[in-house]
Amino acid sequence: MIELTDVHKAFGSNKVLRGVNLSIPRGTSMVIIGGSGTGKSVLLKCILGLVTPDSGTIRVDGQDVNTGDRDAFLARFGMLFQGGALFDSLTVWQNVAFRLLRGSLKRPKLEAREIAIEKLRRVGLKPEVADLFPAELSGGMQKRVGLARAIAAEPEIIFFDEPTTGLDPIMAGVINELIREIVTEMGATAMTITHDMSSVRAIADNVAMLHDGVIKWTGPVAQMDNSGDPYLDQFIHGRAEGPIEAVR
Amino acid sequence: MSLSAPLARLGRTVLGMLAMVGRVALFAISTVTHLFRPPFYGREFLHALLQIGWLSLPVVGLTALFTGGALALQIYAGGSRFNAESVVPSIVAIGMTRELGPVLGGLMVAARVASSIAAEIGTMKVTEQIDALVTLSTHPMKYLTLPRVLAATLALPVLVGVGDAIGIMGGYLVGITRLEFNAAAYLKNTADFLEAWDVISGLIKGAVFGFIVATMGCFYGMHSGRGAQGVGRATKSAVVAASVLILAANYILTELFFSA
Ligand SMILES: Nc1ncnc2c1ncn2[C@@H]1O[C@H](COP(=O)(O)OP(=O)(O)OP(=O)(O)O)[C@@H](O)[C@H]1O
Ligand SMILES: [Mg+2]
Numbered sequence: 060m061i062e063l064t065d066v067h068k069a070f071g072s073n074k075v076l077r078g079v080n081l082s083i084p085r086g087t088s089m090v091i092i093g094g095s096g097t098g099k100s101v102l103l104k105c106i107l108g109l110v111t112p113d114s115g116t117i118r119v120d121g122q123d124v125n126t127g128d129r130d131a132f133l134a135r136f137g138m139l140f141q142g143g144a145l146f147d148s149l150t151v152w153q154n155v156a157f158r159l160l161r162g163s164l165k166r167p168k169l170e171a172r173e174i175a176i177e178k179l180r181r182v183g184l185k186p187e188v189a190d191l192f193p194a195e196l197s198g199g200m201q202k203r204v205g206l207a208r209a210i211a212a213e214p215e216i217i218f219f220d221e222p223t224t225g226l227d228p229i230m231a232g233v234i235n236e237l238i239r240e241i242v243t244e245m246g247a248t249a250m251t252i253t254h255d256m257s258s259v260r261a262i263a264d265n266v267a268m269l270h271d272g273v274i275k276w277t278g279p280v281a282q283m284d285n286s287g288d289p290y291l292d293q294f295i296h297g298r299a300e301g302p303i304e305a306v307r
Numbered sequence: 308m309s310l311s312a313p314l315a316r317l318g319r320t321v322l323g324m325l326a327m328v329g330r331v332a333l334f335a336i337s338t339v340t341h342l343f344r345p346p347f348y349g350r351e352f353l354h355a356l357l358q359i360g361w362l363s364l365p366v367v368g369l370t371a372l373f374t375g376g377a378l379a380l381q382i383y384a385g386g387s388r389f390n391a392e393s394v395v396p397s398i399v400a401i402g403m404t405r406e407l408g409p410v411l412g413g414l415m416v417a418a419r420v421a422s423s424i425a426a427e428i429g430t431m432k433v434t435e436q437i438d439a440l441v442t443l444s445t446h447p448m449k450y451l452t453l454p455r456v457l458a459a460t461l462a463l464p465v466l467v468g469v470g471d472a473i474g475i476m477g478g479y480l481v482g483i484t485r486l487e488f489n490a491a492a493y494l495k496n497t498a499d500f501l502e503a504w505d506v507i508s509g510l511i512k513g514a515v516f517g518f519i520v521a522t523m524g525c526f527y528g529m530h531s532g533r534g535a536q537g538v539g540r541a542t543k544s545a546v547v548a549a550s551v552l553i554l555a556a557n558y559i560l561t562e563l564f565f566s567a
Binding site (some may be wrong): 138 | 441442444
C-alpha cells in the first residue's frame with residue numbers, strides 16, 4: 060500500500076506538484092497518465108526519495124518513507140527510468156544482474172548471469188545481447204534492458220516510467236502482458252506512467268490523471284470511459300479542443 | 308540603485324563561497340567515513356587504480372623529464388653568476404623531490420583525472436544513472452566516490468616517486484651532455500646531498516594532492532547541472548578547483564614541513 064498525502068514539489072518557481080493525494084493498494088496496478096511535463100516522473104522519484112518533496116507525506120505500508128532503514132526500503136523496489144539509465148561501463152547482463160552481483164542479494168556469478176539471460180528473454184531480447192554494451196543497442200532495446208533490470212530481483216513494488224515508448228506495437232504488447240503478469244502472478248504492486256492508451260487498458264487496475272499538479276481524476280480503468288470528467292475525456296480521446304490548453 | 312548594492316553583491320559572493328567550502332568539506336568527510344563502513348567495492352577500486360595511477364605514468368614521466376632538464380639549465384645559468392655551478396645536481400634533486408615533482412605531477416593528474424572523473428560522474432548524473440544506482444541499493448558515494456578518492460590518494464605518491472626519479476634523470480642527462488658534468492660526480496653529488504625527508508615530504512604532498520584531485524572530480528560530477536552544458540561546466544570547475552587547491556595546499560604543507 061502506497062499512500063501520498065498532499066505532496067508538494069517545486070523547482071525554483073516551477074510548481075510541479077501542488078498537493079497530490081493518491082493511494083495504491085497492494086498487489087494492484089496503477090497507471091498514471093497526464094500531459095508531458097506535468098510531473099509524473101517527479102512523482103515516482105518522490106516516492107523513491109530521489110527527489111525530496113517540499114511538503115506532504117508519503118507512506119509505504121503505513122511507514123513514512125523518510126524514516127527507517129533506507130536499504131531495506133529500496134530493496135523492495137524496482138524502477139525502470141524513462142531514459143533507461145543503464146550503466147554504460149557495464150555489459151547488458153551485468154546491468155540486468157546488478158543487484159544480484161553485490162550487496163545483500165549477491166549470488167554466484169554464473170547463476171546471476173543465468174537469471175539475467177532469463178529476464179532478457181522475458182522482455183524479448185536474445186541471449187546474444189547479454190555481452191554487448193548498452194551503447195551498442197537501439198533505443199527500444201535499451202528500454203527493455205532497463206525493464207529487465209527493474210524486475211531482475213523480483214521486487215514487491217515496481218515503477219515503470221513509459222515502458223513502451225519507442226517500441227514497435229508487437230513488442231509493446233509483449234511488455235504490456237509482462238507487466239500484467241508481474242502484477243497478477245507475482246503479486247507485485249506496480250505504478251506505470253504511459254502515454255499509450257492501449258497500454259493503459261492492458262495494464263491498469265486503476266488509473267490516475269495528473270494535471271496542474273494535482274490528481275484530477277482517479278478510478279478503476281473500467282470507469283475511465285464514462286467518468287464525465289472533461290479533462291480525462293479530452294486526454295483519452297486526444298482532442299486538441301477542451302479544458303486542457305494545447306499551446307501551439 | 309543605492310551605494311550598498313555592490314556591497315550586497317560582494318557579501319552574497321563571499322557567503323556563496325563559504326557555503327561552497329562547507330559543502331566540499333562535508334563531501335570530503337563523508338567520503339572518508341564511507342571507508343570505515345562496509346561494503347567496499349574492491350573491483351571498482353582496482354579499476355580506478357589502473358585508470359588514475361598506471362595510465363597517468365606517461366604524462367607524469369614526460370612532465371618530470373623535461374622539467375628536470377630545464378631546471379638543470381636554469382640552475383647552471385644562475386649558479387655560474389657566482390661560480391657555484393657545482394650546486395646543479397643537489398638543487399635539481401631537492402627542487403624535484405620537494406616541489407616540482409609533487410606540484411607538477413599533481414597538476415598534470417588534475418588535468419587528466421579530475422576532468423575525466425567529473426565528466427564521467429556528471430554524465431551518469433545527467434542520464435539518471437546515479438538515481439538508478441540508488442534504486443539498486445548501491446550508495447553512489449561508496450560505489451563511485453570512495454574507490455576513486457582512495458585510488459588517487461594511494462597512487463599519486465607512487466607517481467610522484469617515479470616522477471622524482473625521472474626528473475633527476477632529466478637533470479642528469481642535461482648535466483652530462485650539455486653542461487660538461489662528470490657522470491659519476493653528478494650522481495655522487497645528488498646522493499650525498501639528498502635527504503630522506505626531501506623525498507618523503509614530497510610523497511606526502513602527493514597523497515594530499517591525489518585526495519584533492521579525486522574529491523574535486525567527484526564533487527563537481529555529483530553536483531553537475533543538467534544536460535551537456537552542465538557536464539561541461541562541472542568538468543571545468545573540477546579542474547580549476549583541483550589546481551588552485553593543489554597550489555594552496557602546497558604552500559600550506561611547505562610552511563608546515565620546512566618553515567624554521
Ligand atoms: N531535477 C530537476 N530540476 C529542475 N526541474 C525539474 C527537475 N526534474 C523535473 N523538473 C521539471 O519538472 C517538471 C515535470 O517533469 P517530469 O519529468 O516529471 O515530467 P513528466 O510528467 O514525466 O513528463 P514526460 O511525460 O514528458 O516524461 C518539468 O517542468 C521539468 O522541467
Ligand atoms: Mg517523465
